[in-house]
Amino acid sequence: MSAVAPARRHRLATPRRARVSADERDGRPRVVDGRLVDAVRESWLVEDRWWSEAPLRRRYWEVVTTCGRNVVVYHDLREGGWYRQR
Amino acid sequence: MVVCVLIPRFQLTVAAGDREELLGQPAALAPEPGREQRVGEVSLAAEAFGVRPGMPLGEALARCPQLALVPPDPAGVADAWERLIVRLESIGAAVEPERPGLACFEAQGLVRLHGGTLDHVLAAARTALRTPARLGAGPSRFCALAAATRARARRPQVVLGDERAARDYLAPLPVALLRGRAATAALPEPLGRLGIETLGELAALPRAAVADRFGEPGLLAWELAQGRDGALRPREVPERVEEELELPEAMSGVQLERALGLLVDRLLARRERRGRSLRAVVLAATLVEGGTWREQVPFREALADPLRMRLALAARLALLPAPAERLRLAAVRFGPVASDQRSLLEQAAAERKARLREGVRQARAAAGPDAALRVLAVDPDSRVPERRAVLTPFE
Numbered sequence: 001m002s003a004v005a006p007a008r009r010h011r012l013a014t015p016r017r018a019r020v021s022a023d024e025r026d027g028r029p030r031v032v033d034g035r036l037v038d039a040v041r042e043s044w045l046v047e048d049r050w051w052s053e054a055p056l057r058r059r060y061w062e063v064v065t066t067c068g069r070n071v072v073v074y075h076d077l078r079e080g081g082w083y084r085q086r
Numbered sequence: 087m088v089v090c091v092l093i094p095r096f097q098l099t100v101a102a103g104d105r106e107e108l109l110g111q112p113a114a115l116a117p118e119p120g121r122e123q124r125v126g127e128v129s130l131a132a133e134a135f136g137v138r139p140g141m142p143l144g145e146a147l148a149r150c151p152q153l154a155l156v157p158p159d160p161a162g163v164a165d166a167w168e169r170l171i172v173r174l175e176s177i178g179a180a181v182e183p184e185r186p187g188l189a190c191f192e193a194q195g196l197v198r199l200h201g202g203t204l205d206h207v208l209a210a211a212r213t214a215l216r217t218p219a220r221l222g223a224g225p226s227r228f229c230a231l232a233a234a235t236r237a238r239a240r241r242p243q244v245v246l247g248d249e250r251a252a253r254d255y256l257a258p259l260p261v262a263l264l265r266g267r268a269a270t271a272a273l274p275e276p277l278g279r280l281g282i283e284t285l286g287e288l289a290a291l292p293r294a295a296v297a298d299r300f301g302e303p304g305l306l307a308w309e310l311a312q313g314r315d316g317a318l319r320p321r322e323v324p325e326r327v328e329e330e331l332e333l334p335e336a337m338s339g340v341q342l343e344r345a346l347g348l349l350v351d352r353l354l355a356r357r358e359r360r361g362r363s364l365r366a367v368v369l370a371a372t373l374v375e376g377g378t379w380r381e382q383v384p385f386r387e388a389l390a391d392p393l394r395m396r397l398a399l400a401a402r403l404a405l406l407p408a409p410a411e412r413l414r415l416a417a418v419r420f421g422p423v424a425s426d427q428r429s430l431l432e433q434a435a436a437e438r439k440a441r442l443r444e445g446v447r448q449a450r451a452a453a454g455p456d457a458a459l460r461v462l463a464v465d466p467d468s469r470v471p472e473r474r475a476v477l478t479p480f481e
Contacts, residue, residue, distance in 0.1 A: 010477040012461065046469050056470065085471050 015083035018073050022082075027059060032073055033084070035065035046074075060085075087193045087204060088318065090230035091174065091211065092220040092237075096187030098127040100166045101159040101377075108154055116155035117143055119379070119407030126158060140271070157377030161370040161414070164380060171321075173214045177207075180320035188266070190227050192318055208242045225252045226315035231266050232259055252313030257286030261307075270307045273300060285311040328368075328416030329353045335411075342410060343400050349415040350392050350399070363388035363421035364395070369402055371410035379406055388421020446480050455479065 021031045029037050042062040049055050057077040064070055073084050093099075098115050102108045112135055115126025123143045135150035147153055167186040174181050178199055179191035193207045200206040208221050222233025224245035229252035236259075237243040245255045256263075261277045261284065264270040282288050288296070289311035296304045309315070329352045331345055346369075353359075353367075366384040373379060381402050389395060399415075449457040459477040468474050 010456075010459065011472050012475045012477060013471040015472065048470055 013086050015074070015085045018082045018084035020073055020075075020082035022075070027075060029061050029063055029073055029082075032063060032065055032071055035067055035069070037063045038066045038068075039064045041070070087223050087225065088190055088227050088230040089179075089193045089208065089211065090222045090224075090227070090234040091189045091191075091215070092222070092231065092234035093170075093187045093217070094220070095127050095129065096167070097158070097163045098129065098156060100163045100186075101156045103159075103162075105156075108156060111154060112137070112150045112152055113154040113156055114139075114146060115158050118158050118160065120405055125153075125155075139265075157375075159378045160380035161372070161378035164368075164370075168326075170215060170217065173216065174211060175323060177210045177214045179211070180318075182318045182320050185268075188231070190230060190318055191320065193223060204244060208244075212242075224255070225249060226310075226313055227318060228252075228263075228267070228310040228315045229255060229313060232256055232263050235263060235266070249313040253289060253311070254313075256311060256313060257284065257289065259285050261285055261288055264307050264310070267306075267310070270303050270310070273303055273307050276300070324418055325358070325420065326416055326418060327353065327356050327358045328414060329356070330412065330414045332412050333410060342403055342406070342413070343396070345413055346399055346403055346415070347392070347396050349413060350395050353415050353417060354390060354392055354395075359390075359417070359420070361390075361423045363390040363423070364417050365419040365421045366417075367395075367399070368414075368416045368418055369399055370414040370416070371406055372412035373406075373408045374411050375408045379410075381405070382418070384419075 019031075019033050020029050022029050028040055028043075031037065040061060040063050042060075044060050046056065046058045046060060055078065058074040059077055060072060060074040062070065062072050071084060072086065073082055075082055095109070098113065099109065101115055102113070109129050110131065112129060112132040114128040114132050114137060117123045117125065124140050125137065125143055125146045127139050128137045128146075132146075132150055132153055135153070137146045137150050137153060141149075163186050167183065171181050171183050171189060174189065174191065178196055180195075181189050181191045183189045193204055196207045196210075197204060200210045204223060208223065211221060212219065218239045220234045220237040220239060221242035222230045222235070222237050222244070223242065224230040224233050225248055229245055232255070233243040233245050245251060261274045261282060263285065264273050264277075277283075277288065282291070288308060291308070293305070293308055296308045300307070329349050331349050331352075333342075333345060353364075364385065365388045366382060368380060368382050370378060370380040383399060383402055385395070385398055446458040456479075458480040460480045461475050462478045463475050465473050466475070
C-alpha cells in the first residue's frame with residue numbers, strides 16, 4: 001500500500017517574538033520593538049483550553065506607536081515572554 | 087554531404103551600409119538598445135586589438151579606445167538575410183539558416199539537378215547568391231562549417247569521405263571554431279586555459295571527463311570534434327505578408343499606437359491572409375536617430391482580432407528605444423482559419439476558471455507545490471488568532 005503524503009498546511013497569524021518593555025505596575029507596554037508606545041487602544045484577556053494539557057493565558061494589548069503604527073502584542077501569562085500578532 | 091554558406095561579418099556589413107570604409111578600421115556592432123551591453127560582430131582590424139564578438143562593451147573599448155560603434159540594423163539584416171536564403175532555395179536547396187551569415191543545406195538531392203557533381207551544386211549556389219560567400223562541404227554540418235571558415239571567397243573547400251574523414255580534417259583545427267555554434271560558443275576559452283588548443287586534442291579526451299568538466303555543451307563539442315553532428319533541420323518556406331507605414335513625423339507614445347492600429351487593420355485586410363488567423367508577427371521600426379529595431383511577437387493563441395493584436399503589440403512598442411519614422415508589421419506564421427471565433431453561449435466563468443487552473447499549474451511547475459495556496463478558514467470565530475485560518479494548496 002502506498003503512503004499518501006499529508007497535505008501541507010501553513011498557519012496564518014502565528015505569533016512572533018517581540019521586544020517589549022512594560023510598566024511594572026499594570027503590565028502596559030511602553031516600548032515595542034524599539035518604538036515608544038503613544039497610546040493603548042484596547043486590552044483583553046484570552047484564557048482557553050484550560051481543561052487540556054496545554055492551557056493558554058494571554059493578555060493582549062492593541063497599541064499605537066509613535067510612528068503611527070497599530071500593533072497587537074500579547075504577554076504570555078503562563079510561560080512569560082512577549083509576542084507580536086496580527 | 088552538407089554544404090555550408092558562410093558570409094563573415096554579415097550583420098556588421100549590412101549595418102555599415104554605404105560606409106564601407108568603416109569595415110577597414112576597428113569597428114563593432116553596438117549593443118541593441120535595451121539589451122545586454124555586449125558588442126556584436128567586429129571588423130578584422132578590431133579583432134587585431136583582441137576585440138571579440140559578444141565581449142562586454144566596456145572591455146572592448148578598453149582594448150581598443152578608437153573602436154567605432156556601428157548602430158545595429160536588425161530589420162535590415164533580417165531582410166537582407168531573407169533575400170539570400172530565398173536565392174539559395176531557388177536552386178532547390180532545403181536550407182537551415184543558423185544565424186544571419188551562416189546557413190547549411192544538404193547537397194545530396196541537388197547533385198542530379200545541377201550537372202551531377204558537387205562542384206556544380208556549389209557553383210549553382212554561388213551564382214544564385216550573387217554576393218561573395220565562403221562555401222564549404224563536408225560529411226557533417228560542423229565539418230562543413232570548418233571547411234567554409236578555411237575556404238577562400240572563390241575557392242570552396244570540400245571534405246570528402248565519412249565521419250572518420252571529418253574527424254581527421256578537424257583534428258589540426260583550433261577549438262576556436264566551436265564559437266560558430268551558440269551552444270558551444272563559451273568553450274574555447276576554458277579549453278585554452280586547460281591547454282587544449284585543437285579539436286584533435288579535444289576528441290582524444292575521454293568522453294566522461296569532458297562531460298564531467300563541461301556538462302552538456304562539452305559533450306556536444308566532443309561529438310563535433312569526433313566528426314559527428316545532428317541532422318539538418320531545414321526551415322519551412324515562410325509566407326510573408328507585410329504592411330509598412332511611413333510616418334509623417336517621428337512618432338512615439340499614443341500617436342505611434344494609433345499608427346500601429348492602422349497597420350494591424352491593413353494587415354488583417356490583406357487578401358493573402360485568406361481568413362487565416364495569425365500565430366506570430368514581426369514588428370519593426372526605423373528609428374529617427376538611425377538604425378532599426380525589430381521584435382518577433384508570437385501570440386499566445388492564433389488570433390485575428392484586431393483589438394487583441396493591438397493589446398499584445400502595444401506592450402512591445404513601448405520598448406522602442408527612440409521615436410520611429412517608419413513602422414512595419416509582417417505576419418510570419420499563420421494559424422487555422424478564424425480560430426478565435428467566440429462561442430455563441432456565454433462561458434466566461436468556465437473559461438476564467440480554466441485559465442486560473444492553467445495559471446496555477448504553470449506557477450507550480452515553475453516554483454514548486456507551494457506556489458499557489460489559498461486561505462482556508464478553519465475556526466473563524468476563535469479568540470486565538472493563529473487558529474482562525476490556514477494556508478492550504480489551491481485545488
